[in-house]
Amino acid sequence: MAHDDSVFPVSPPEGDPAKPIVQAARPADARLQAADALLDKQQLLSEAQRIAQIGSWWQDRSGRLVWSEEMYRIHGVVPNQFAPSADTLPTLIHPDDRAAVRELLVAAFAGGAVAEFEFRVLRPDGSERWVVARTEGATDPEGKIGHLTGTFQDITERRKAEVAVREAAARYRQLFDANPHPMWIYDPATLRFLAVNDAAVGHYGYRRDEFLGMTLNDLSAPEALPSLAEVKREEQDPHQGALWQHRLRDGRLIDMEIVAQTIDFEGRPARVVLAHDVTERRRVAKDVLDSRAALRALMQRLRSAQEDERARISRHVHDELGQLLTGLKLDLRWVEQRLSGTDPPMALHALLDRTVAASELADQAIVAVQRLAGELRPGSLDQLGLAGALAQRALQFERASGVACTLDVREPLPAMAQTVSDDLFYICQEALTNVARHAQATLVRIELRSEGSGLRLEIEDNGLGIDPAVVTAWRSLGLLGMRERALSCGGILRIEKASPRGTSVVAQVPLAQVPQ
Ligand SMILES: Nc1ncnc2c1ncn2[C@@H]1O[C@H](COP(=O)(O)OP(=O)(O)OP(=O)(O)O)[C@@H](O)[C@H]1O
């Protein structure tokens, strides 16, 4: 085989070992200055190659190959232990890339334009490096390519990064394509869809190509259509959890919760959207709210009907029964006076005694009727207002239970609707009953004051304290009734353990609902 035409693999010519450039560049004569300068240049070049991880090489048609220092490093070999040549080079090239490298060299020697070429170097220790090769041919006097010069650049790290980026992109693509929720990417400038996933196609009923010919506005229900300006404003900040009404291809309206984020899509800014159909969830939530509101309204009506009924019975008992008994009492008094005014015969003495006894019974009946009427509806509420009624109730409570009870009303109190004073009174009454029944307290403090734009009523005892589980369950009727009354005034009710011990019931109702 003629060395001239053999490119690779080929044996280096006998007795003519290729000399590394470094050796060739060593000063060999007495002109030391020039030699030193040359050496400096050589060192500079070598340093630069090491930093850039670029090695340079030279090869002629006979297979002679000369390497710069960096070439040895890239291939993982030591200069005086490895002699580069067209013969030895293939042992340092990955078997899968050897044929391609050979073709490249053949093509370069044939004068063809050789583009950059990437392949793997296989080091003696078994590790692989990716390199990019570039080469240029030099023409001899016969017009043929006599030798090639070129570079190898170690691009292993870049390749690794590229692979990582490709893998990440594939993973994100998978996240997009296989996501069970509709997802799309749109151009914020035109609102045009740039990509949609299968779930979006399935959910909205548009084919992918139809989607890609549409804009975001085509999805929005006309009545809920946001202006383009609005959408553009929202770009600034990912409108997390925004709710949009969309129309499906078949015309049905759906509620979509949208999470959007600006991303770089094929080199330009775009918005990626994850949409979650919350139509059913919102319908159920609305049903629950509606039925809760209906229940509350019903309870309120029941309570006010009950209140009216109590007031009516209370009036009847007080007015009619009370009047009748008072009439009876007056008659008995009259008879009593007639009988006792003169000196009655003995037979009438017994009658007088009976009359006095009946009169006493009538007195007792009148007191009983007044109490009954008061219990049915505390007249004190209408006559004394909330503060007065509470004072009376506190006194009764203290007498009946033996638990000391203080009332602190910070006057002046704002005017309030009768329903509000009724509700606060009954909350206090239930709280006091609970103290008497459950707390084993020695002291109760009631405080009523205006707070901000509302009223605040607190009943605090120093007893055993309430079990928080009972409060969070909101199942027992007494607590539920208190809370419902506070809610029906548009307020809230809190029941907590008091400090250091006992229970605190706080009702806060807004004043806005209280007519002045
Ligand atoms: N001031 C309090 N101190 C300690 N425990 C309390 C207090 N108030 C309520 N509790 C506890 O909370 C429970 C629920 O109270 P709630 O008023 O709802 O029901 P009740 O008083 O047992 O019955 P009722 O339906 O007749 O009111 C009580 O059974 C009691 O265990």
Ligand SMILES: [Mg+2]
């Ligand atoms: Mg109770």
